[in-house]
Amino acid sequence: MPSTVAQTEARENASVHLRDWAMLAGAVIASAGLLWGVSGQPLVAAGFVGGVAAIGAALKLVLRPARAEPAGDxxxxxxxxxxxxxxxxxxxxxxxxxxxxxxxxxxxxxxxxxxxxxxxxxxxxxxxxxxxxxxxxxxxxxxxxxxxxxxxxxxxxxxxxxxxxxxxxxxxxxxxxVTSHDLVAEMAAHIGGKLGRALAREGIQSAVVTPEGAILSANEAFAVRATGEPATQLAGADFVSFLASDEADRIFYTREGTKRTPVRLVHLPIADPDGFANIDPARTASLFLLIDNQGGVGEVRAGLPQIEALLSRLPLGLAMTDRDGRMLFANAAFLRAAGHEDTIPPPYPADLVIKEDKGALADAIRRYGQGTPMSGDVAVRLRASPEEPVSLSLAGVRGLGEGAVLLSLKDSSEETRLKREIAQATKMQAVGQLAGGVAHDFNNVLTAIIGYCDLMLMRHTPGDSDYDDIQQVKANSNRAASLTRQLLAFSRQQTLRPQVLQLPDVVAEVSALLKRLIGEKIVLEVTHDRDLGFVRADPTQLEQVLLNLAVNARDAITDKLSATGAKGGGVLKLITRRVTASDVRAMKSEILPIGDYTALVVEDNGHGIKPAQIGKIFEPFFTTKEKGKGTGLGLSTVYGIVKQSGGFIFAESEVGRFTRFTIYLPVHTPDAAETAEAARPRVEAKREWTGGGRILLVEDEDTVRAVAERALVRQGYEVTTAADGEEGLEAIGRGEFDLVVSDVVMPSMDGPAMAREIRALKPDLPFLFMSGYAEEHLRREIDIPNMHFLAKPFSVQQIADAVEMVLRGG
Incomplete structure (x- = not known):
């Protein structure tokens, strides 16, 4: 135990006190002797000594400090x-x-x-x-x-x-x-110990080399490649003497000679990284790591746990096989993308594909597992989804020991869904164009048939033997015209007269009709959200949408009740909802643009639609009903009306439970011009017209032109006909006309081109266009004032009324 300063001071204080007492006693004795010598009386000297002693004892008692026990702090x-x-x-x-x-x-x-x-x-x-x-x-x-x-x-x-x-x-x-570390000595010990063995197990050769090029330490992997013997002592040997390079500057081991297995050399100076900027690397010992470019000495399974731990955290679907095609591991993303429900991967990747693709995949894995490193793709069909081929990426892996193959499979379920939706949208667009073209041409034929029926009926009276037959022909022609209107609705080419309206008003208008339509066994439930935005649509066409959906719902509920024997329980729901832009953003839909919408939901608890059929229900002439019970144009008409109104429609269904159609119509905010137009009083400029007039009729279809000419001549008009736009333009130059009645699509010069040429000569001449195209589309294409429209097919009376309305200035 070391001596302390306190003990030293205690000894010094004791010696000081002893010296003081000795000096005091000497002074008293000297004083007593002096007194004895002066007085010659020893008693006087003795009394002096006794008095001093008495006084000292009294002073000691008086001045002695009170003794107290130490306590507390x-x-x-x-x-x-x-x-x-x-x-x-x-x-x-x-x-x-x-x-x-x-x-x-x-x-x-x-x-x-x-x-x-x-x-x-x-x-x-x-x-x-x-x-x-x-x-x-x-x-x-x-x-x-x-x-x-x-x-x-x-x-x-x-x-x-x-x-x-x-x-x-x-x-x-x-x-x-403060101790200093010999980093070089420590690194040399590590490379010669466990760290060097761990690197060797992963196929990495390593050596610590002095600035002069002498080896301080090397692991067994380097010794095996450099000398052929793992136990060779390489300390002091020249590091460079074990390596050589060729014309392409590839580095390889000298001993391997003709094998010429190239290695990649990694140089790491051994120095304190915090002070490395002030150190000359050429005068510092180095750690060299040599990694094979085409294989190593370790086994691929040696580093597998570390590789698996790394790749299992990646969101990519990754798996690894050995060169013989045996599955070493597969992460969860790979198994999920492959449709493998078990968490344990199969023994071979070929077990994930169909029988026909097993051989091709096995051959590809063996090819990529040996030879030069390369990567590529192979198309296979998974057992989980054999209808849709997927691309499986393969890459040869080197530097991990024996050859291995890295497999990559992307979870393409979302991509497949989007492709299917895009393909469906493209198909619907193509079918719509075809339907519109067919309907337009068919309308010309129906116009002629209906017109000739009207002309024949003018010569026959009820009770005539031919009257009923002609009526039957006309009735079937009108039915065909209704089908063409549905085709035009699907192809978004029908005539719409949009208005700014509220969906609850449209639902209220048609609710009474819907209740009679669906019958007493089905309950109609109507629910409306608050603060619904305005929409711009044709109310008549929206009513048609509700009627078509209600009829389908009634049939689905009736079939379900008949199959189950129930007497009631059918429900048809009409719901309007307010959908904000944030709601659309949360839906993450690839089809519905972000914006504010007013949604109309039509839902029933009928038998539902099968998943294989729900992608086809909007196609023309596709129906889930029995033969003879449906034309297959109801939902296609709904689809066309919604799309032509700028909206979107989605169908959801679960067999045996429900079917839900959701229609999203964009919220319309009237601008200042629309508000002013709506507020301005309508003043119709009526012209003086007493009957008759000169009409230029331009139509390329001979039968339609003949019917229209006869219908107008019977009404007292003077009619001049032309077969195309050029003839019509020539007729304008030869005479004066009160009205031009023209088809839109004609050879050489169509109706709009002719109209522009005529307006340059006669700015106030009105036009009445006959067409099977939508009026809105026609107005956007022509965009000239005092233009009127007559949809095909039309009857004799309809064309006569339309001409009279235009001539009257209506």
Whole structure:
């Protein structure tokens, strides 16, 4: 146990007290002897000594301090306890008071610096003592301080100084040694030990080399490749002598000769990375890592746990096989994309594909598992979805030991869904164009048939033998005309007269009719959201949409009730909803643009639609009903009306439970021009017309032209006919006309081109166009004032009424 300063001071105080008492006794004896010699009486000297002794004893009793037991925080410190507390084997600790005296110190303090001097006056270099003195002042001022790089004869230290004590009258000093590491020696030991063996297991050769090129240490993988013997001692050998390069600057082992297996060389200077900028790499030892470009000495399974742990966290579908095609591992994304429900991968990747593709996949894996590194794709059909081929990516893996193959499979379910939707939309567009073209041409035929029926009926009276037959022909022609209107609705070419309206008003208008249509066994439930936005659509066509959907719902519910034998329980729901842009964004739909919509939902609890059929229900002439019970144009008409109104329709169904159609119509906000137009009173400029007039009829279809001419001549009009636009333009130059009645699509010069030429000559001449196309489409294409429209097919009476309306200025 080291001696303390407190014990030394106690011994010094005892010797001082003994010296003082000896001096006092000598003074009294000298005084008594002097008194005896002067008076010659020994009794007087004895009395003097006795009086001094009595006075001294009295003073000692009076001045003696009261003895009290130490208690509480004012106890006298037990420095032996402090000595035991600070006796640490890794740091020198000392305590000094405010006067700079050393109170106590542990064994390392005495060993490193001795106890003859107190800090900061320790046996250190002058610069270190100066830094220590500065830190001492900082500690008394701030309560704590530290200083580094204290250098003395015994080494270097760093110090931590803290102020302590009840009155903060002491400083606690802690001195920790600063040790320096030999990074080169440590790295050489690691490469020759466990780290080198771990690198060798992964197929990586390694060596620590001095700046002069001598090997300090190398792992067994390097020794095997360089010398052929794993136990060869390579310390001191020339590192470069084991390597060579060819004309292409590829590096390979000299011993392997004709094998010429190239390696990739990685050079890492061994130095403190924090101070590497000030170090010359050419004068620093280096760690060299050699990685094979075409294989290594390890086994691929050796590093498999680390590789699997890494790849399992990736969102990509990845798997690895050995060169024989055996599955080493597969992450969850790969198994999910392959449709493999078990969490344990199959023994071979070929087990995931159909029988016809097993051989091709196995051959591809063997091909990529050997030879030069390469990557590519192979098309296979998975057992989980044999109808849709997928692309499986393969890549040969090197540097992990024996050859291996990395497989990559993307989860393409979402992509497949989008492709299917795009294909469906493209097909619907193509079918719509075809339907529109067929309907347009068919309308010309129906116009002729209906017109000739009307002309024949004018010559026959009811009761005539031919009258009923002609009526039957006309009735079937009108039925065919209704079918063409449905085709035009699907192809978005029918005539719409849009208005700004609220969907609840349309639902209210048609609710009474719907209740009679669906019957008493089916309950009609109507629900409306608040704050619905306006929409711009044709109310008549929206009513047609509701009627078509209601008829389908009634039939589905009736079939379900008949199959189950139930007498009731059918429900048809009409719901209007407010859909905001944030709601659409949350839907993450690839089809519905982000915006505000008013939705109309038509839902029934009928037998539902099969999943294989729901993608075809909007196609013309496709029906799920029995033969003879449906034309297959109801939903196609709904689809066309919704799309032509700028909306979107989606169908959802679950067999045996429900079918739901949701129609999204964009919210329409009337602008200032629309508001002013709606508020401006309508003033119709009626012209004076007493009957008759000169009409130019331009139509390329002979039968339609003949019917229209006869119908107008019977009404008293003077009719001039032309077969195309050029003939019509020539007729304008030869005479005056009150009205031009023209077809739109004609050879050489069509109706709009002719109209523009005629307007250049006669700006006020009105036009009545006959067409099977939509009026809105026609107006966008022509866009000229005083233009009127007559949809095909029309009857004799309809064309006569339309001409009269135009001539009257209506």
């Amino acid at each position: 004012f106890a006298v410190p037990d420095w032996s306890v402090t000595n035991a507390a600070i006796d640490r084997p890794d740091a020198a600790i000392a305590i000094t008071d405010r006067a700079g005296r050393l109170v106590c110190g542990n064994a390392l303090m005495a060993q490193w610096f001795g106890l003859s001097s107190a800090p900061p006056g320790l046996p250190l270099e002058r610069a270190s003592v100066d830094r220590l003195e500065d830190a001492t002042r900082a500690a008394w001022r701030d309560g704590t301080a530290s200083v580094d790089a204290l250098v003395g004869e015994g080494g270097s230290w760093r110090a931590q100084i803290d102020r302590a004590g009840r009155g903060e009258d002491f400083l606690v000093w802690r001195f920790m040694p």
